[in-house]
Amino acid sequence: MYKYQMELKQKESQLQLLYQQINPHLLYNTLESIYWKSSLEGNVESAEMIKELSKLMKISLSRGRELITLEEELEHASAYIKLQQHRYDYVFTVTWNIAPETKSNLIPKITLQPLIENAIIHGVKNMGEDGEIIITAAVLGDDVLITIEDNGYKQVDYEAITRVLNDQSPNPASGYGIRNINQRVQLHFGPDYSISYGPRAGGGTVAAVLLPKTEVQE
Numbered sequence: 160m161y162k163y164q165m166e167l168k169q170k171e172s173q174l175q176l177l178y179q180q181i182n183p184h185l186l187y188n189t190l191e192s193i194y195w196k197s198s199l200e201g202n203v204e205s206a207e208m209i210k211e212l213s214k215l216m217k218i219s220l221s222r223g224r225e226l227i228t229l230e231e232e233l234e235h236a237s238a239y240i241k242l243q244q245h246r247y248d249y250v251f252t253v254t255w256n257i258a259p260e261t262k263s264n265l266i267p268k269i270t271l272q273p274l275i276e277n278a279i280i281h282g283v284k285n286m287g288e289d290g291e292i293i294i295t296a297a298v299l300g301d302d303v304l305i306t307i308e309d310n311g312y313k314q315v316d317y318e319a320i321t322r323v324l325n326d327q328s329p330n331p332a333s334g335y336g337i338r339n340i341n342q343r344v345q346l347h348f349g350p351d352y353s354i355s356y357g358p359r360a361g362g363g364t365v366a367a368v369l370l371p372k373t374e375v376q377e
Contacts, residue, residue, distance in 0.1 A: 190216060208245045214238035218268055226347065229296060229305070230262040236271040236294070243279060251283040251290030261296040264303045265373040267343045273336040274307045274354070274366045282311030282364060302352075303370045310363040320356045344368065 190213035197206035218227065218235040233255075240253055275292065283290025293308040323334030324341045341354050352369050359365045 204245065208242060211238040211242040211245070215242065225267060225343075226265045227268045228262065229257075229264045229266050229303075232266050232268060232271055233257065233262075233294075233296075235269070236275055239272045240275060240279075240292075249279070249284070249290075250288050251279070251286060251292060252288070254291065254293045256293065256295040256297075258297050260298055261303050261305075263374065264296075264370065266305075266368075266370055267340070267347055270340050270344070270354075270368060271305070271307065273340060274368070277337070278307050278309040278311075278364070278366065281313060281315070282309030286311070298372060301372050303372050305368040305370070307366045308359050308363060310359070310361070312362060315356070315358070315364050317356050317358065324354065324356075340368075344370070 190209055194206050194209040194213060197203075197209060214234060215238050218231060237255075243249060244251075271294070275294070278292050283292060289310075291310045294306070295308070296303060296305045320334065320337070323338055326338060337354065337356075344352050344354060348371050352371060354366065354368050357365050357367070
C-alpha cells in the first residue's frame, strides 16, 4: 500500500508538471489567435495590446530559463511599457540608449520591468508629456551597467530603499519586488553585483543594475 501511494504521488507530480508545461503554451497561442482575429476585424488598438501582452507572457511564463539575454529582457520591458501606455493613456516619453555589445549579455528574467514600473508609478505617472524615462545599457570594463532614469519630482528616501535592498527594513513586506530582484542578481552572480537607487542629476531617480559581462553559451 505504501509503495502504491508513493507511485501515485509520483504520477500526480508528473501530471502536474505536464500541465504546467502545457498551460503557458496554451495561453500564449490563444493570445496570438485573438491578436490576429482583432487585426482582421480592424480593432487595431486592441490587437496591439494583445500583441504586447503575448510578448510579456512569452518570457514571464518560460520555465527552465532563469537567465535570458538582455535583448530578450528589453523586448519584455518594451512590451510592458507599451501595454501600460495603452491601458492608461500615459504620454510620457521613453528613450533607449542600449549599446549593441550589451544585447547578448545575460540577465535574470523580469529584472527591468519592476524597476520601470516603479519609475512610472513613483516618477512620471502624473507628469503627462513632461515625464521621461531613460533606459541605458553600457559596458564598464568587465561589467555591464543598466540604468532606468526618471525625471520625477517627488521626494525619495534613498536610505530607506537601501535598507530594503539589504533586507534591513523594519517592514519585511515593504519593497518586496526590488529586494527580490537584488537577491536573484546576487544568487546568480555573487555579492559584487546588485541593484541600487540614487538621485538623478537635474531631478528624479536612477535605478542601476550592475551585472558581470557574460556571453551566451550553447
